[in-house]
Amino acid sequence: MSGLLALLDDVAGIAKVAAASVDDVAAQAAKAGAKAAGAVIDDAAVTPKYVHGFAAARELPIIWRIAKGSFKNKLLYLLPAGLLLSQFAPWLIPLLLMLGGAYLCFEGAEKIYHVLWPHHPHEVFPEDKPGDPAHLEEEKAAGAIKTDFILSAEIMTIALAEIPPSNLWMEAATLAVVGIGITVVVYGSVALIVKADDVGLYLAENGRLSPTRALGRGIVRAMPWLMKLLSTVGTAAMLWVGGSIIIHGLGELGWHGPYDWIHHIAVQVADAAKQAHGFVEWAVTAAFDGVFGLLLGFALIPLATKVIVPLWEKMTGKKPADAH
Numbered sequence: 001m002s003g004l005l006a007l008l009d010d011v012a013g014i015a016k017v018a019a020a021s022v023d024d025v026a027a028q029a030a031k032a033g034a035k036a037a038g039a040v041i042d043d044a045a046v047t048p049k050y051v052h053g054f055a056a057a058r059e060l061p062i063i064w065r066i067a068k069g070s071f072k073n074k075l076l077y078l079l080p081a082g083l084l085l086s087q088f089a090p091w092l093i094p095l096l097l098m099l100g101g102a103y104l105c106f107e108g109a110e111k112i113y114h115v116l117w118p119h120h121p122h123e124v125f126p127e128d129k130p131g132d133p134a135h136l137e138e139e140k141a142a143g144a145i146k147t148d149f150i151l152s153a154e155i156m157t158i159a160l161a162e163i164p165p166s167n168l169w170m171e172a173a174t175l176a177v178v179g180i181g182i183t184v185v186v187y188g189s190v191a192l193i194v195k196a197d198d199v200g201l202y203l204a205e206n207g208r209l210s211p212t213r214a215l216g217r218g219i220v221r222a223m224p225w226l227m228k229l230l231s232t233v234g235t236a237a238m239l240w241v242g243g244s245i246i247i248h249g250l251g252e253l254g255w256h257g258p259y260d261w262i263h264h265i266a267v268q269v270a271d272a273a274k275q276a277h278g279f280v281e282w283a284v285t286a287a288f289d290g291v292f293g294l295l296l297g298f299a300l301i302p303l304a305t306k307v308i309v310p311l312w313e314k315m316t317g318k319k320p321a322d323a324h
Contacts, residue, residue: 059194062141067187069145070152074179077149078156083172086160094252097161100154101245102296106304108238109297111231155182158245193230197223240286243293262288 085092159178163171196219203216251259262285270281 056198058137060191062137063187063191063194065141066144066148067183069141070148070183070187071180073145073149073152074156074183075176078153079172079175079179082156082160082175083168086171087168093157093161094249096157097245098249100157101242101249101293102300103150104154104238104242105246105293105297106300107297108235108242109294110301110304111235112294113298113301152179155179158241193223193226196226236290239293239297240290241293243289243291243296244286246296247289247292258292262292 085096156175156179159175160171163174200216200219200223204213204220205216207213207216247258247262250256265288266281266284269284270277273280
C-alpha cells in the first residue's frame with residue numbers, strides 16, 4: 001500500500017512539473033508573440049490582396065492553401081533553423097533580428113512614401129493578367145507563401161530572441177506554439193475579413209428584419225474602411241516594432257545612446273503626466289521608436305531601389321515583383 005501511495009505521489013509530482021512546463025510555454029509564447037505584432041499585423045493586411053479578383057467560392061480554399069504553406073514555413077523550415085541558431089550560433093540572432101527590424105522599417109516607410117508620392121508606383125502586386133484561372137490561383141498562392149516565408153522568418157526570429165535561456169525542448173515547444181498560434185490568428189482573421197462583405201451582402205438582401213438588413217448594409221460599407229484601418233495600423237506597428245528592434249540591437253552592440261535618450265525623455269513625460277505613468281512612458285517610447293523606424297526606412301529606400309533590386313535582377317533575371 002505504501003508503495004502504491006509513493007507511486008501516486010510521484011505521478012502527481014510529474015503532473016505538476018508538466019503543468020508548470022505547459023504554463024511556462026504558454027506564457028513565453030504569449031510574450032514572444034506580442035513582440036512580433038508588427039509583422040503579424042502586416043501579414044494579416046497583405047494576405048487579402050492575394051484573393052482579390054477570384055470567385056467568392058475560391059477565396060477560402062486559397063486562404064487555406066496559403067495557411068498550410070505558412071504552417072510548413074514555420075514548423076518545417078524556420079523552427080529547426082531557429083533551434084540550430086540558438087544552440088550553435090546564438091550570436092547571430094541579434095544580427096538577424098536587426099536585419100528583420102530594418103526590413104520592417106523599410107516596408108513601413110515604403111508604404112508611406114507611395115502614399116505621399118503616388119506617381120512613383122511600386123508594383124509589388126501586379127495587376128491580374130488574363131489566363132487560366134487554375135494557373136493564376138497556383139501563381140498567387142505560391143507568391144503568397146513566399147511572402148509569408150519572409151514575414152514568418154521575422155516573427156520566428158523575434159520570438160526566438162524573446163525566449164529566456166532554457167532547454168532545447170522548451171524552446172522548440174514555445175516556438176511551435178508561437179508559430180501555430182500566430183498562423184491560426186492571422187489566417188483566421190483573413191478569412192473573416194475576406195468573407196465579411198459576403199455575409200453583409202447576404203444579410204442586406206435576405207434579412208427578414210429591417211435591422212438585420214441595415215446591419216448587412218453597414219458591414220458592406222464598413223469593410224473598405226476596415227481594410228484601410230488595418231493597413232494603417234499595420235504600417236505604424238511595423239515602424240514601431242522595427243525601430244524598437246534596431247534601437248535595442250544597437251544597445252546590445254554597445255551603442256546605448258539612442259535607447260538611453262528615448263528612455264530619459266519617456267520617463268520625464270510620464271512623470272509630468274502624473275497619471276497612467278506606465279502607459280504614457282510606453283506611448284512616448286513607441287512614438288520615438290516609430291519615428292526612428294520611419295527615418296531609417298526612408299534612408300533604406302534608395303539602398304533597396306538603387307543597389308539591392310539591380311543586384312537581384314542580375315542574379316535571378318527577374319524583377320522582385322515577378323517573384324510573386
